[in-house]
Ligand SMILES: Cc1ncc(COP(=O)(O)O)c(C=O)c1O
């Protein structure tokens with residue numbers, strides 16, 4: 042194992058970080074995130090093929106939905122084709138429509154923001170904390186006080202006239218947002234919360250699973266997530282009516298009938314196929330194991346990273362337990378200009394490393410969207426380096 | 438084998454049809470359509486799990502796209518999450534947008550029409566032939582002559598003022614539309630054709646594969662289709678620029694970059710996961726076998742159905758070769774009132790049988806959409822009975 046002292050000044054920052062990563066995960070190349078199939082994945086997908094039930098009918102979708110509800114503690118889970126589709130139907134079910142605005146972080150993946158555009162609504166960007174990627178709720182509160190007015194039980198943006206139809210917090214890299222504080226704001230300003238918990242399967246806030254606080258919450262089971270179904274997502278809710286509506290919307294809004302095909306609204310083909318749900322059922326059986334490995338990995342990284350000046354590993358906040366979906370280095374401001382060198386050095390050494398997503402308000406299609414001051418997000422975006430995070434990097 | 442003479446008047450119509458179906462497919466219950474997995478489906482999906490490549494990266498998506506292009510003769514095929522998604526990106530890529538109208542049959546599955554609504558456009562319904570479910574191109578021609586005006590190289594609806602942005606023919610039940618005639622109209626009226634070939638994988642018109650005539654064509658690989666990927670679809674095109682655009686739109690419009698996540702337009706997460714593409718690669722290897730079985734099944738059904746007065750099996754038209762996706766009985770007008778009895782008798786006997794979809798213009802969300810006279814579609818819809826059609830019903 043490579044070791045080095047805090048005072049080791051013969052190594053550059055890039056070398057120190059690369060060597061710290063190597064000391065934790067070894068010399069083999071490692072992707073940023075890879076799934077682990079050590080359970081019944083092969084058996085259950087084989088069962089689908091053998092029985093012919095690979096598609097829109099079959100027992101695994103129901104089983105996966107029940108399993109998700111049980112694991113997260115949500116009353117209802119609806120499996121869909123992916124996390125983007127989950128957010129889209131969640132927004133539609135919450136009544137977000139043409140010319141509404143939706144409050145959403147600038148620091149997030151594109152999959153959070155595109156569904157707002159699908160609804161014909163406009164993203165309204167909110168800032169991140171100065172020292173962590175999650176949204177800055179205090180700053181948001183002050184901002185909303187200035188721009189909002191309440192009319193007929195809804196919040197409106199005084200300057201654009203648009204209704205603020207929802208707030209969409211993101212549990213970035215698996216670290217839950219302060220949901221109590223956000224619930225206050227949601228209640229005071231009459232703006233419903235839809236949680237993007239795509240990255241937060243296995244994360245909790247005050248002991249309760251991420252994605253179960255808002256009116257609706259969504260998950261992703263893309264290949265790079267904590268558990269995968271190939272492609273997949275889910276909507277969580279404690280509201281039985283919303284759950285029914287989302288199931289209806291995501292299955293072409295077909296009305297139950299013995300033989301006839303009748304549909305009563307514009308719906309979507311977002312149903313998760315049975316073969317993907319089979320993978321999900323198998324993966325879900327191992328989620329505690331995956332989260333445990335990733336939490337151990339965080340401890341190991343933290344132990345070596347803390348010896349490097351001006352760099353830290355993002356740790357879970359008070360009241361939260363993180364799944365550590367993506368392990369996250371944060372460079373101090375004074376060394377932010379070395380981020381790209383660090384990224385290159387890690388990738389050159391065979392370690393999948395990545396900067397955070399290009400901020401949403403800088404992308405051409407969202408350049409003119411309304412926003413609060415985004416200097417927190419801008420500061421963060423310049424200083425984040427994600428490093429290899431897959432569960433297989435820790436042997437139990 | 439049950440036989441009966443044309444003069445057999447002791448049996449009701451329902452009994453005659455049920456007995457005819459039984460004489461072809463035997464006494465075991467049979468679903469309307471079931472997939473057949475006799476090839477490499479298990480092997481290739483297992484390979485995905487073993488290698489960890491189940492999701493958005495992996496070799497099967499490329500292989501499936503290449504296989505689809507080769508099989509259909511299209512220059513490009515882009516695999517997506519399903520046939521509905523395929524039509525959606527096809528319409529977006531063709532420039533269909535807010536307040537446009539799209540010409541589309543009233544007699545089709547909801548998945549043809551919903552994507553028009555996703556674009557913010559309006560379906561404009563067209564009629565079916567008096568004696569077959571496909572669109573009535575002659576009647577359409579006369580209708581368009583009356584309602585259209587050409588301005589700046591585009592067609593506009595004189596009464597609504599909307600641009601007629603596309604015509605979306607459907608190869609219903611696998612029977613190709615007369616594409617030469619439609620191409621004439623498309624050219625004369627400057628309306629691009631986007632073919633919904635969801636049901637027509639394996640069908641040809643004048644020797645060329647359905648879905649390869651229009652600007653764009655789409656396929657579905659839902660569990661009830663000729664080949665299945667669990668859930669899946671594809672866009673076909675001979676235009677390299679459109680192919681690139683559709684790949685871009687269906688993969689979150691991410692710009693190629695070593696590490697950064699940059700997106701240059703509102704895109705979709707419609708990428709087909711690798712594990713579903715693995716199924717598709719295996720299924721595609723057997724498509725000729727599936728089509729052959731279904732064509733034999735059509736011959737067998739036709740031989741017994743022709744003995745029943747006032748009922749016929751829908752056969753392929755001139756210049757076309759049908760995949761016989763769904764076998765279709767058409768009752769003569771004078772016995773149309775017995776359709777529901779026939780459907781019940783078949784289902785009671787364990788045979789999956791179904792009326793055609795409720796016509797689109799009668800669904801609440803499309804009730805006020807523009808339309809031509811739809812008496813052909815209405816007549817057809819009252820007289821169609823689909824009967825068991827899966828490839829496993831014929832042993833080779
Ligand atoms: C924060 C966030 N939101 C949304 C998504 C979209 O999920 P998916 O890729 O399954 O559509 C993802 C993951 O990709 C994500 O990380």
Ligand SMILES: Cc1ncc(COP(=O)(O)O)c(C=O)c1O
Pocket residue numbers: 310519520521522545546547548549607633635636657658659669670
């Ligand atoms: C005519 C037609 N169009 C569109 C679709 C939509 O395809 P998918 O179900 O794969 O979304 C289907 C099949 O379901 C169909 O039969």
